[in-house]
Amino acid sequence: MKKEFRNTLILLGISIILFVILTILMDSGILNIYYSRIVILICINVILAVSLNLIIGVTGQLTLGHAGFMSIGAYAAAMATMEMNLPFPIALLFGGIVAAVIGFLIGMPTLRLKGDYLAITTLGFGEIIRVVITNIDQLGGGRGLAGIPPKTNFSWVFFIMVFTILIIYNIARSSQGRAMMSVREDEIAAEAMGINTTKYKIMAFVTGSFFAGIAGGLFAHYLMYIKPEQFGFLKSVDLVTYVVMGGMGSLTGSILSTGILTILPEGLRFLNDYRMIIYPLALIIIMRFRPQGLMGTKELSMKVFDKFSKGSDK
Amino acid sequence: MFKKKISVILSMAMAVGLLAGCGTKAADETGDIKIGVVLPLTGAVSSFGKSGQNGIKLLEDQVNKAGGINGRNVKFFFEDDEGKPDVATTVGTKLISNDKVVAIVGPLTSGSAIALGPIATQSKIPMITGTGTNPDVTTKGGEYVFRACFIDPFQGTVVAKFAAEDLKAKTAAILYDNGNDYSKGLAEFFEKSFVAAGGKIVAKETYATNDKDFKAQLTKIKPTKPDVILLPDYYSTVGNIAKQARAIDITVPLLGGDGWDSADLFKVGGTAVEGCYLSDHYSAQDTATLAVAFRKEYKAKYNLEADAMAVLNYDAAKIMVEAIKAAGKTDGPSIVAALAKTNIEVVSGKITFDKNRDAIKGAVILKIENGKFNFVKKLVP
Amino acid sequence: MDFLQQAINGLSLGFVYAIIAIGYTMVYGIIGLINFAHGDVFMVGAYFGFFASTNLHLGFIPSLLIAMGGAALCGVIVEKIAYKPLRNSPKLSILITAIAMSVLLENLVRLKMTTDPQTYPETLLPQKIIHFAGLSIDNRQIIIILISILLVIILQFIVFKTKTGKAMRAASFDKDAAALMGINVNSIISITFAIGSALAGAGGVLFGILYSSIDPYMGIMPGLKAFVAAVLGGIGIIPGALLGGLIMGLVETFSKVYISSSYSDAIAFSILIIILIVKPSGLLGKKTREKV
Numbered sequence: 001m002k003k004e005f006r007n008t009l010i011l012l013g014i015s016i017i018l019f020v021i022l023t024i025l026m027d028s029g030i031l032n033i034y035y036s037r038i039v040i041l042i043c044i045n046v047i048l049a050v051s052l053n054l055i056i057g058v059t060g061q062l063t064l065g066h067a068g069f070m071s072i073g074a075y076a077a078a079m080a081t082m083e084m085n086l087p088f089p090i091a092l093l094f095g096g097i098v099a100a101v102i103g104f105l106i107g108m109p110t111l112r113l114k115g116d117y118l119a120i121t122t123l124g125f126g127e128i129i130r131v132v133i134t135n136i137d138q139l140g141g142g143r144g145l146a147g148i149p150p151k152t153n154f155s156w157v158f159f160i161m162v163f164t165i166l167i168i169y170n171i172a173r174s175s176q177g178r179a180m181m182s183v184r185e186d187e188i189a190a191e192a193m194g195i196n197t198t199k200y201k202i203m204a205f206v207t208g209s210f211f212a213g214i215a216g217g218l219f220a221h222y223l224m225y226i227k228p229e230q231f232g233f234l235k236s237v238d239l240v241t242y243v244v245m246g247g248m249g250s251l252t253g254s255i256l257s258t259g260i261l262t263i264l265p266e267g268l269r270f271l272n273d274y275r276m277i278i279y280p281l282a283l284i285i286i287m288r289f290r291p292q293g294l295m296g297t298k299e300l301s302m303k304v305f306d307k308f309s310k311g312s313d314k
Numbered sequence: 315m316f317k318k319k320i321s322v323i324l325s326m327a328m329a330v331g332l333l334a335g336c337g338t339k340a341a342d343e344t345g346d347i348k349i350g351v352v353l354p355l356t357g358a359v360s361s362f363g364k365s366g367q368n369g370i371k372l373l374e375d376q377v378n379k380a381g382g383i384n385g386r387n388v389k390f391f392f393e394d395d396e397g398k399p400d401v402a403t404t405v406g407t408k409l410i411s412n413d414k415v416v417a418i419v420g421p422l423t424s425g426s427a428i429a430l431g432p433i434a435t436q437s438k439i440p441m442i443t444g445t446g447t448n449p450d451v452t453t454k455g456g457e458y459v460f461r462a463c464f465i466d467p468f469q470g471t472v473v474a475k476f477a478a479e480d481l482k483a484k485t486a487a488i489l490y491d492n493g494n495d496y497s498k499g500l501a502e503f504f505e506k507s508f509v510a511a512g513g514k515i516v517a518k519e520t521y522a523t524n525d526k527d528f529k530a531q532l533t534k535i536k537p538t539k540p541d542v543i544l545l546p547d548y549y550s551t552v553g554n555i556a557k558q559a560r561a562i563d564i565t566v567p568l569l570g571g572d573g574w575d576s577a578d579l580f581k582v583g584g585t586a587v588e589g590c591y592l593s594d595h596y597s598a599q600d601t602a603t604l605a606v607a608f609r610k611e612y613k614a615k616y617n618l619e620a621d622a623m624a625v626l627n628y629d630a631a632k633i634m635v636e637a638i639k640a641a642g643k644t645d646g647p648s649i650v651a652a653l654a655k656t657n658i659e660v661v662s663g664k665i666t667f668d669k670n671r672d673a674i675k676g677a678v679i680l681k682i683e684n685g686k687f688n689f690v691k692k693l694v695p
Numbered sequence: 696m697d698f699l700q701q702a703i704n705g706l707s708l709g710f711v712y713a714i715i716a717i718g719y720t721m722v723y724g725i726i727g728l729i730n731f732a733h734g735d736v737f738m739v740g741a742y743f744g745f746f747a748s749t750n751l752h753l754g755f756i757p758s759l760l761i762a763m764g765g766a767a768l769c770g771v772i773v774e775k776i777a778y779k780p781l782r783n784s785p786k787l788s789i790l791i792t793a794i795a796m797s798v799l800l801e802n803l804v805r806l807k808m809t810t811d812p813q814t815y816p817e818t819l820l821p822q823k824i825i826h827f828a829g830l831s832i833d834n835r836q837i838i839i840i841l842i843s844i845l846l847v848i849i850l851q852f853i854v855f856k857t858k859t860g861k862a863m864r865a866a867s868f869d870k871d872a873a874a875l876m877g878i879n880v881n882s883i884i885s886i887t888f889a890i891g892s893a894l895a896g897a898g899g900v901l902f903g904i905l906y907s908s909i910d911p912y913m914g915i916m917p918g919l920k921a922f923v924a925a926v927l928g929g930i931g932i933i934p935g936a937l938l939g940g941l942i943m944g945l946v947e948t949f950s951k952v953y954i955s956s957s958y959s960d961a962i963a964f965s966i967l968i969i970i971l972i973v974k975p976s977g978l979l980g981k982k983t984r985e986k987v
């Protein structure tokens with residue numbers, strides 16, 4: 001069978017095994033509600049990191065407004081369950097789609113910009129989104145939106161996370177993915193080769209925004225209360241940190257670094273005061289000495305499974 | 315290749331290490347009674363959190379010196395929520411499942427309290443916040459969430475009534491932070507009550523959190539000639555606004571809520587806040603025995619003047635301790651039942667709870683004179 | 696009458712944005728970097744001024760000079776440890792480093808000074824309200840405007856009438872050619888950072904005097920708005936930064952009056968976005984072609 005398809009199946013299989021193990025741990029109480037909480041938050045953060053990686057890592061577009069799309073998805077999904085009484089999965093989808101549509105509207109004019117300008121503009125949009133939400137009373141405004149039904153649980157979060165990883169993994173390995181990577185490597189050369197760079201940039205941006213929106217919906221229905229401040233510039237910087245530390249372009253890297261960076265504050269609670277000094281310092285050091293992050297652009301090698309397949313194509 | 319393998323193994327080791335840490339801690343039937351505390355010890359309102367922590371630590375000493383709760387010592391476990399709702403849920407859950415606390419005091423900020431409440435109720439752990447004033451805290455929190463302070467609707471009403479009846483104000487302007495739940499909530503409730511009392515809101519302007527320049531809004535408010543201006547925000551912002559208002563010759567009294575209560579109000583506002591009024595939970599000039607004693611002990615222990623945050627958190631912790639004493643047991647339902655029947659005197663006054671588990675408590679109006687918060691009158695609901 | 700009053704409000708705010716914006720534009724002009732940490736250098740300057748006036752009990756001018764010096768030092772240190780080693784790295788790395796540097800500065804100050812706002816002493820520049828033609832003018836607003844103009848004039852002198860200035864202009868035009876002409880590009884870059892940071896530091900003190908309270912995060916918003924100002928006027932062009940700053944100050948003030956105070960931040964960012972889409976080179980800028 002084709003390599004990508006086989007790899008996908010293997011990943012799916014591993015995920016199911018992991019799911020079963022974790023569920024047993026959680027149900028039996030070995031992983032109490034505190035640790036379960038951390039696991040669920042890791043899964044939500046992974047969805048955010050992996051979706052952001054598609055934009056920053058694969059396509060090379062630095063966006064500082066990703067949290068804005070998370071908030072759009074969060075509020076849209078919450079409205080869907082609270083006001084429109086839609087079932088949870090539809091609400092999540094709704095959140096993702098609204099985020100994607102707004103991502104498209106924002107992306108269209110701004111993705112023509114490059115590098116620094118794109119970064120600032122996306123930052124600006126993230127802030128605009130936050131200000132607008134703060135001013136909409138029906139969404140609770142500055143007071144936040146409370147009473148969101150607690151629909152998120154481990155199963156939802158885990159499988160959506162797996163789904164997201166698989167989709168983005170497959171996009172990255174497709175011809176569209178290669179086009180995106182060419183934009184990252186040398187945009188002018190790609191244009192010269194006839195690749196419509198704007199189209200692929202928008203594709204990556206909209207896809208990333210869609211999954212950010214879904215993560216937002218999951219987040220909203222887990223925390224049961226959301227405030228616009230939670231989705232500001234600093235949150236976007238957090239997400240960029242996850243991606244950069246893991247290695248831009250490496251999904252495995254994003255997953256690993258997200259896991260580590262979500263667990264670390266818990267283990268290092270006593271360093272709370274210093275955390276926001278250690279993090280940026282670590283970022284600066286990484287950018288200086290190992291800008292490719294933990295995993296560079298490589299993934300965990302699937303070659304180990306080659307041994308087990310018979311007669312696969314070379 | 316090797317490096318990759320190392321990093322994967324490292325992260326898995328970390329995960330396992332963390333999991334291994336989750337041992338099974340049996341609930342103590344005889345040892346210390348553990349009570350969790352969630353406060354913003356870092357972050358934007360860390361000074362509030364530190365005051366609260368001081369207050370609760372003082373209570374811990376007092377209770378244990380007096381023999382503890384039914385013979386068992388009480389131990390408070392402090393966790394920092396950084397003033398953020400999602401962190402509050404994480405540390406709250408940690409207190410519940412790892413430290414196996416029997417109750418939680420806090421969180422301090424309304425946002426965190428709203429977020430943690432449903433989780434406390436789900437885990438059947440009683441929670442009492444001494445300072446979360448947003449109505450959603452108890453309405454969305456569930457039957458295990460209690461609130462030991464007044465709510466913003468009440469505070470807004472108190473200020474509005476005082477303005478209309480005592481200051482005889484017919485018109486008012488409001489300048490508030492519309493990105494801040496406290497500020498916005500207070501503004502809304504003031505408006506409702508002021509209009510109900512026959513007053514008219516002649517100007518309503520907003521600003522964003524962290525804005526420093528209010529001249530544009532103040533210049534807009536000035537020609538509407540309000541009798542009073544409501545500034546429902548925290549002391550640092552209010553001090554600034556007051557100064558800028560006086561600079562363009564706005565001389566009418568300014569009104570505020572408990573967010574004004576800080577010695578630093580005078581550092582920032584200086585003479586601009588003289589003659590202004592605010593509603594608060596408690597007056598530092600309260601002559602009640604408990605209040606005087608508290609201020610004395612607080613000063614002796616910390617060499618600081620007790621502020622409202624210290625008092626309210628001390629009171630909340632005390633209410634919880636008394637309830638556990640009265641219940642005689644440490645399981646959730648028993649404590650909740652005892653809490654509901656609370657009828658005691660604490661530093662900030664007499665406390666009973668209504669059916670929404672909100673404290674039935676009065677407020678005080680303070681006037682700023684010569685750099686001091688002077689007691690004017692007390693209002694009860 | 697109100698219009699004039701608001702115009703003065705807008706101008707004094709705008710001048711503060713302008714002197715911060717000049718720093719951004721100078722750095723961008725010479726190494727093509729958006730120095731995200733610039734807003735925080737502004738904050739550091741404000742704190743230096745606070746120390747000088749509160750702990751050392753110095754007057755206005757000495758405090759201002761100390762703040763400018765401290766900020767300049769801070770800016771140069773940031774350049775040396777964070778940006779210089781990455782000069783040949785991809786843009787993305789430098790940008791992320793700049794963001795990290797910004798967060799680091801904020802939290803280092805927060806650690807030392809706590810998040811509680813500190814207050815500038817009233818006595819540093821006593822407030823006197825001048826009543827003139829129905830307007831209430833804060834004397835400090837006038838002083839800020841005058842000092843800003845003075846600093847800009849000094850800057851123009853340095854840039855256009857001194858050898859260093861000539862070297863700065865040459866390096867921002869073409870770094871490699873300048874190096875070939877015998878200019879020590881590294882020290883020119885450091886000098887640029889120093890001057891830009893000194894200006895930001897001055898802005899910090901003026902801001903602290905005008906608005907009394909300073910906190911570790913005070914530089915974020917003004918920094919972003921000053922950046923918008925720099926882009927608006929044409930990034931890399933000093934008079935552009937001045938113009939952009941004034942426009943931003945006026946727009947912010949008037950949008951609070953005539954549109955809505957809650958949306959003023961959003962409006963500021965919208966200006967950025969519109970400019971970048973319509974005329975990315977800014978009001979005074981010229982279109983440049985990217986060579987391959």
